[in-house]
Amino acid sequence: MRTLKFLLQKEFRQIFRDPSILRIIFVMPAIQLIILPLAADYEVKNIKLAVVDNNHSDYSRQLVSKITSSGYFQLQHFGSSYKEALQEVEQDKADLILEIPSQFSKDIVKENEASLLLSVNAINGVKANLGAAYLRSIIQDFNRELRLRWIQFPRFNPEMNIETPSSNWYNVHLNYKFFMVPGILVVLVTMVGAFLTSLNIVKEKEIGTIEQINVTPIHKYHFILGKLIPFWVLGLVVLGIGLGIARVVYGIVPVGSYLTIFCFAAVYLLAVLGLGLLISTYTASQQQAMLLSFFMMMIFILLGGLYTSIDSMPPWAQAITKVNPVAYFIEVMRMVVLKGSGLADIKYHLLTVLGFAVVLNSWAVLSYRKRA
Template sequence: MRTLLFLLQKEFRQIFRDKAILRMIFVMPILQLVVLPWAADYEMKNIRLSIVDHDNSPYSQELVHKITASGYFLLNTYTQSFADAMHEVEEDRADLILEIPPRFERTLVRENEATLFMALNAINGVKANLGGAYLRTIIQDYNREVRLNWVQLPRFNPETRIEIVPSNWFNPFMNYQYFMVPGILVILVTLVGSFLTALNIVREKEVGTMEQINVTPIKKHHFILGKLIPFWILGLVVLTVGFFLSWVVYGIVPVGSFVTIYVFAAIYLLAVLGLGLLISSYADSQQQAMLISFFMMMVFILLSGLYTSIDSMPEWAQLVTLLNPVAYFIDVIRLVVLKGAGLSEIRQQLLTIIGFAVVLNAWAVFSYKKRS
């Protein structure tokens, strides 16, 4: 026990002496948590729109006004030439083209229907899809308004109308920050747990102290615990700092219990610490450890459900996410923060993470013994 305490004291001194590690542990997570949620916005704004109006009627001008007043679109050009509007798209000065045909108002009044043409610059697929969806929704709203104006009371409306009243549960204002900030916090905790652990142990190999430790009477499990426990504690500290910043900057307060989050986080950190130890056992230099960690973190982030729903991924990708511990923690932290889930509701994810912790640490210890 005294040996372990001595190793822990030595590790904490070594960590707090290294200013680069301190920046990576505290400064980097704070900056990322403050900056990234503002950039990772699911809403698309400032979509550059070119309108080709061949009609120039009150109805077409009212439609244009409704589109530009929505706040999603910037009117780039308003012209009567489709070739001019297409040139704006080719020069990357416009994202969408809306063409209003001749006699638009006349056709709409006489035949009760009219056709609009919409061209999308699909180089940026996300912007094209969302911009097109926004534009279609605005046109549909305009269509309903026109029809309501035509119905003069007490005239009977022959069309059956179904009115839908939505209710957003757990995130009533659809604030994307409530959805993104917990997920980004999980990524930061993962970086501290796995990435820095791997670099710290590999550094011992590079400076030659690993061989010196191996010939001392220090037991290997004491050495491993001495390496992992400091980063386990620092991971929980980063999580605490992250929740404090989430409250101060974004006003996010978990609906559920902090106990549920910290119980899961404590076990999750054991799993990612085992992953860091596993990386360090196969890497011979910090550069190798960084490249391996970078590759694995990219896979973990892209297949975690942070930016893209797992249900919308291909079947093979959904199977891969079953082996991604980050996906489980992001799912859990969102359930607790937004829905107020308890330990009983996350027991499946909890048991899975316990399995990850056992397997990764056992593999890491076995590999470390074999290579030492």
């Protein structure tokens, strides 16, 4: 323990001596946590709509008014020429075209049915799909209102209307920040831990101090623990700062216990830091370590369930998530913050990440060579 104490003193002095490392550890994650959730918005708004009204009736005006009053669409173009509306799409001034035929009101009154043309700019697939879905939903509501207005008793009683109330569990107001902020916080803690530890041993190699350490009677596990523990402590500090920012800036207070989050984070950081140290033992320069860490972190983050649901991924991607520690922590954070899960609920995730930590740190100790 005395040997480990001196190693820890050396590492902490080396960390706090470099102002750039302190900025990376504390300032950058704080700024990113404040900015990223504001930009990573799942809601699609301000969809630019071009309407081609060939009917000019009360029904067509009511339909257009209902669409524009929904709050999702901006009426960018209104005219009677489909060609002009298509030019708006080609110039990226419109996302959707709704064409109302000239027989629209007549078909509704006499035929009890009418057709509309919906043309969608599918360059941005997400915006196209959601925009078309919003517009179809509004048209269906408009159609339902007309049916209630025109169908008379005894075939149908307009006063008899079946309503289906719904309630949203865990995220009552469907606030995407409550879903995104915990996941983004996991990513920031992972980036700080993995990047800095992957550069740690390599930095000793580049400045030449690794030879001085190797000739000392320090055991390999002492050396690895001396490199791991400081960043483990700093990772928990960054997590605490992030949870504070989430509470102050976004009003996110975990339904579950902070103790549950920190217990899992303590084990998770051991796994991530072990991965960083493992990378550091196999690389010869900081550039190699940074590129390899960036490559692995991008895969872990993109396949971690932050932006896309793991259940929607193809089978081969779902298989990769089984060995992705980031996916486990993102799921645990959302379970604790939104559902109030306890240690008993996350025991599978905890044991799995603990297995990652044991394997990766043991591998790092065994792969470190005191002799070239």
